[in-house]
Amino acid sequence: MANHRLVGLGVDDIDTPAIVVDLDAMERNLTRMAAFAQRHGIRLRPHAKMHKSAVLAELQVRGGAVGVCVQKTSEAEALAAAGVNDIYISNEVIAPAKLRRVAALARTLSLREGGRLALAVDSVQGIQRLAEVLAGVLPDAAAVLDVFVEIDVGQGRCGVPPGDKAVALVQEIQLYPALRFAGLQAYHGRAQHLRSPAQRREVIARAVADVVTTRELIEAAGFTVPLVTGAGTGTFAQETASGVYGELQAGSYLFMDADYASNEPDAAQPVFEHALFIKSQVVSVRAGHAVCDAGHKSHAIDSGLPRVHALEGQPDLEYANGGDEHGLLRPAGVDDSLPMLGDTVWLIPGHCDPTVNLHDTMIGVRGGLEAGIVERVIRVDARGALT
Numbered sequence: 001m002a003n004h005r006l007v008g009l010g011v012d013d014i015d016t017p018a019i020v021v022d023l024d025a026m027e028r029n030l031t032r033m034a035a036f037a038q039r040h041g042i043r044l045r046p047h048a049k050m051h052k053s054a055v056l057a058e059l060q061v062r063g064g065a066v067g068v069c070v071q072k073t074s075e076a077e078a079l080a081a082a083g084v085n086d087i088y089i090s091n092e093v094i095a096p097a098k099l100r101r102v103a104a105l106a107r108t109l110s111l112r113e114g115g116r117l118a119l120a121v122d123s124v125q126g127i128q129r130l131a132e133v134l135a136g137v138l139p140d141a142a143a144v145l146d147v148f149v150e151i152d153v154g155q156g157r158c159g160v161p162p163g164d165k166a167v168a169l170v171q172e173i174q175l176y177p178a179l180r181f182a183g184l185q186a187y188h189g190r191a192q193h194l195r196s197p198a199q200r201r202e203v204i205a206r207a208v209a210d211v212v213t214t215r216e217l218i219e220a221a222g223f224t225v226p227l228v229t230g231a232g233t234g235t236f237a238q239e240t241a242s243g244v245y246g247e248l249q250a251g252s253y254l255f256m257d258a259d260y261a262s263n264e265p266d267a268a269q270p271v272f273e274h275a276l277f278i279k280s281q282v283v284s285v286r287a288g289h290a291v292c293d294a295g296h297k298s299h300a301i302d303s304g305l306p307r308v309h310a311l312e313g314q315p316d317l318e319y320a321n322g323g324d325e326h327g328l329l330r331p332a333g334v335d336d337s338l339p340m341l342g343d344t345v346w347l348i349p350g351h352c353d354p355t356v357n358l359h360d361t362m363i364g365v366r367g368g369l370e371a372g373i374v375e376r377v378i379r380v381d382a383r384g385a386l387t
């Protein structure tokens with residue numbers, strides 16, 4: 001059945017495997033995060049690379065977010081085409097062909113009310129290439145593209161080291177009227193998944209110190225730093241408490257995956273619920289194990305295998321890798337009962353972002369996984385947007 005025809009039908013009518021979003025849980029997550037940001041007077045720009053959906057981005061914006069982040073030019077294009085106006089590509093873009101797409105998108109968005117595109121940079125060459133392309137595509141325009149200088153606060157990925165190198169990039173940006181220095185990008189990805197709140201606090205305290213040093217150097221060189229942006233679902237309370245960050249980029253809070261659920265909770269952060277599930281069906285039962293129809297074609301396993309989400313009365317099960325199309329289900333507790341042939345088994349994916357990327361649509365259910373009704377089918381607009 002085409003997915004859009006599911007609207008109004010019950011959970012039982014959803015074919016498997018499929019992504020099912022518990023809309024009630026998702027909206028509670030959205031509201032809790034928005035309330036946190038509002039209470040602390042900090043901007044929220046959730047990372048839409050997680051859900052890749054314009055409808056959900058709009059929901060976040062209606063809930064108080066200032067816009068969204070993405071990682072890829074094509075993600076920005078897909079979301080902009082579906083109506084999202086304020087987008088920050090929190091990543092470096094170097095290829096001239098891609099920079100031309102960035103420039104074209106910057107122009108498109110600048111013509112929309114409240115429209116804006118921003119980009120991260122971490123090299124002089126990157127800035128020069130960007131400015132060159134912008135001069136070709138937007139010869140008369142001034143300050144159409146906001147540029148964030150990325151510093152590496154411990155992630156060990158992109159970004160210049162905190163300190164003088166960042167000052168040099170800020171100085172370079174001033175040479176081009178089509179670019180506006182918008183602030184510092186300072187995201188520590190590895191810190192998000194440190195299990196204890198104390199570890200996360202310690203690592204983010206060092207990141208904050210690096211940001212402060214860099215900001216002071218930039219200010220000493222005569223520039224202001226309009227904004228510091230970063231943070232994810234594991235640490236955003238720490239960046240907020242620092243008073244140094246002005247914007248949070250958390251993304252996964254909306255869906256909450258199994259990996260994030262393994263973090264010991266931080267009392268300073270709101271509690272988020274699992275809202276993203278894979279609905280699967282038992283297709284074979286053997287002595288000692290059952291087999292469901294969801295393998296790693298339906299969920300990513302880079303952050304671990306999915307957890308089985310047992311509903312009331314269902315056996316506790318452990319999921320083991322059964323390959324591309326299958327999952328092996330074994331009893332997890334003292335009770336050694338297995339599901340029956342044809343039973344539904346709900347999985348919580350290890351990592352939400354790459355799981356969503358495996359699906360064209362997500363099926364939004366209202367009223368719970370047991371007896372809920374399909375309310376909307378959510379398109380994954382930026383599915384496969386890798387470039």
Ligand SMILES: Cc1ncc(COP(=O)(O)O)c(C=O)c1O
Pocket residue numbers: 047050069090187189192230231232233234249250251252253
């Ligand atoms: C640059 C950047 N900011 C923010 C995030 C959001 O992190 P999370 O989805 O873990 O909240 C990510 C995720 O990888 C990221 O790469």
